[in-house]
Amino acid sequence: MLRLKITDARAMIESALAANGYTADEPATIADHLMDCELRGLGYAGLARAVAIIEHDRRSNLTRRAITIRHESAVSASLDGGDDLGYLVAMRATGMAITKAQASGIGIVGASRTHFTGMFSYYLERVTAAGLVGMIAGSGPSAVAPHGGTEPRFSTNPIAFGFPSDGLPVIWDISTSSITHAEVLLAMRLGEPLPSGSAFDAEGNATTDPSKVLGGGAMATWGGHRGSGLALSVQLLSMMAGQHNVHGPYPEPGDFGYLITAIDPGLFGSADEFRRSVSAYVEQIRQTRPLDPGTPVRLPFERSVKIRERTLAQGHIEVADRVVETLHAFAKQTSSGG
Structure with a gap:
């Protein structure tokens, strides 16, 4: 794994996208989303997804039109x-x-x-x-x-x-x-197995091999x-x-x-009252007696936000070497191979 400054990681995404057909503010818009995934600990949806986007664009040879x-x-x-x-x-x-x-x-x-x-x-x-x-x-x-x-x-x-x-x-x-498509792609890129029970091959057998899932198989x-x-x-x-x-x-x-x-x-009714009611109800949930006294009950999204705050405070992320190397290579190329 390579340690990257957050600013450098964002710049790397933007450079690779700009070199492969994305123009104006598009690289910044996409990079903001991908970096939010990285900040929240979802590496398979961050820089690795930038690689997948560019690979997809090159394979499919799409002509993007106006929305x-x-x-x-x-x-x-x-x-x-x-x-x-x-x-x-x-x-x-x-x-x-x-x-x-x-x-x-x-x-x-x-x-x-x-x-x-x-x-x-x-x-x-x-x-x-x-x-x-x-x-x-x-x-x-x-x-x-x-x-x-x-x-x-x-x-x-x-x-x-x-x-x-x-x-x-x-x-x-x-x-x-059971798992996301991005997780399967990253596992194949890194040569890692999938979790047991998460996928099938093309013949319907359980598999942990991501290439067999992407080669006609299915996720569960x-x-x-x-x-x-x-x-x-x-x-x-x-x-x-x-x-x-x-x-x-x-x-x-x-x-x-x-x-x-x-x-x-x-x-x-009152939108202000609704927000106050949501806040009060959320606090009731937090105060629920926990199954494990050392693990308080938490709500969805809370852990993700805490991870993001911690990552921003430390100022860096860790990314697989192969992902960084591929993005660097894409940043030096163009979608036509130049």
Whole structure:
């Protein structure tokens, strides 16, 4: 592992993206998201994801088009992502949902024809900072087997909720697969095994070999039949958002759907009172008698924020050598190989 200053890591991401077709403020927008993952201890979604983005772009030879609006009303919109990167498309969708909710009380925006939308809690921090309640669901091509099966039918299908409070927002962000696609990619890059029971090969046998998962296999769902049902619901929401290739295997390029709902709690009464009530209820949960006296009950997102604060204070992150070497190489190249 290599130790990198936070500023150097961010600059490395931006340089590699700028050398591979991303222009204007796009590298900075993407790098901010990826670095937030690194700061929160999610290395597989940080610099390693920058490598995956550039590799994906080169393999698929996509021609990125402008993000356009298919349909729009005062409270809703449907976006065509133009085969652009999901980190950029989702930021546009999130901004629109916030603006509509602030104006009309609710904003629902769907987007498709995109890929790699990232960590949903990143967007929900922006929603809750605006005093809004948020829900995001997203999906992509088939990569996850339903409970009781071994063939891919779902994507990793993350879903997330965010609620404002007078303190830290309450944000719950999960994948409905046992492991994420980014974790499988990083494990293959580093030559490491996957957790036992998390995946199948193309013949339906349990495997810990990431190359067999990516070579026609499938990840397992999280949470048994309950998680499988949640994954199905997310997939259907993604279809409503416009995702067009639900029924096929994981192709290049793969289409991803993104659906965000932002709600002004003031629709139902005092928004200030709602935030105070959330804060009071959160404190009740924290005061729950713990199963282990040495381990207090915590809420979703709290640990992630503490890790981020600690990482920012220390000023550096640790990244696998191979990831850093690959990013350095990409920064010296162009998408056409120059």
